[in-house]
Amino acid sequence: MTSASEDTIASRISRILADRIVTGQLDPGTKLRQDHIAEEFGTSHVPVREAFRRLEAQGLAVSEPRRGVRVASFDLKEVREVAQMRAALEVLALRHAAPHLTPAILDQAEEATVAGDNSHDVRSWEEANRRFHTLILTPCGMPRLLAAISDLHAASARFLFASWRSEWEVRTDHDHRAILTFLRQGNIENAAPVLERHVQWIGQKPVRNASGATRDAFAIVG
Amino acid sequence: MTSASEDTIASRISRILADRIVTGQLDPGTKLRQDHIAEEFGTSHVPVREAFRRLEAQGLAVSEPRRGVRVASFDLKEVREVAQMRAALEVLALRHAAPHLTPAILDQAEEATVAGDNSHDVRSWEEANRRFHTLILTPCGMPRLLAAISDLHAASARFLFASWRSEWEVRTDHDHRAILTFLRQGNIENAAPVLERHVQWIGQKPVRNASGATRDAFAIVG
């Protein structure tokens, strides 16, 4: 992140709040009080309200008129929904990106995969995973599609951080490697289905509740 | 549209501006001046700015910090992009909606198709066409997906109105009928590919320029 005195206060606030929501620093249902946030950022609440509108559009916050803004809740149903939307859109993007993928890009994507495999915490794994997907999809040159995918990635990351906040077990991403191998061969017809399956792989993990009981936590781990 | 004194001024302004942009009352590139709009609606510019943020998220306006907001431009490339995104997402929605489609819903969808075939102007055709798609997709019960599709429909409508503003030739929608026939048989595997092709059918029409020359106008007509 740059110093960002270029863009507006509103966009800065929305970026920072989005990050807090995604990383789980702000729990679902938490009230976002404009005056408090305005005070924290040393501004008036006008740019804060503009930031709220953006968070709303991204699906990270929900607003009830005259009753304020809250951090959006989510459930297993929405995790599945986001996974399926990602599958549909990422496959589309990959088909258009494939002809423009260079060996240099694929090398960077391989580096990102290695970085992910070596990650010992969720946050760095997520960052590497997102870098992989972004690298192989960006060359599609479809800005609207990429923006939609980016919002879905944010949602995915949120599900992930909500479940795997602390523990993380190292694992090798065979899907990423298979995708890269096919792409190096220029074989999109095989790469696409792997990606489609990959992003719909929903991880499941028992999580200890506050009351001691265990429930299952779910997240997209692709 | 209801009287809508329930929701905020900002959402009312964004709805009305969105409609103007979609219907082509506001041309691409037109500056949206917050004080003028505020005066028109008898409000201050604070809710106007919030409305701008929503239009931006919908892809109907673009904002340059400290330089104002303009109606978003678009070209053939973006028409294609929106068509392909719609194809991917509507097929996904249809697959989940299909098990919940009732004969009553399919009858309503058929009515919408007939209404479209009998339309003598673009606006009523677009309304009927959107109703058809909404009817067969809504039962998927995936709110995030439906919201994304709705935004893409708005973009499609904009392309359409920009090209076919005045003239409109009556035609029979064979695709819609084929889709309905398959859905009545519970045959999703055949319905989905028809829909996928259908929404990517990009109409083309010669349009007389201001300088007398003719150029080709493009729009999604599915």
Next chain:
DNA sequence: CTTCGAGAAATTATAGATAATTATTATTTT
């Protein structure tokens, strides 16, 4: 006749203030 630049006007972005609505607490009544 064109190009550059200074000053003026318009416009955006933010701050501070006000009215209206909702949530909370205290109090009264049953």
Next chain:
DNA sequence: AAAATAATAATTATCTATAATTTCTCGAAG
């Protein structure tokens, strides 16, 4: 003691005002 109601506090949504930035206009120089 519990429930209902009134008073109070907190919060949202909006408006008016101010500062900062950009665009426009017009004149002077090349």
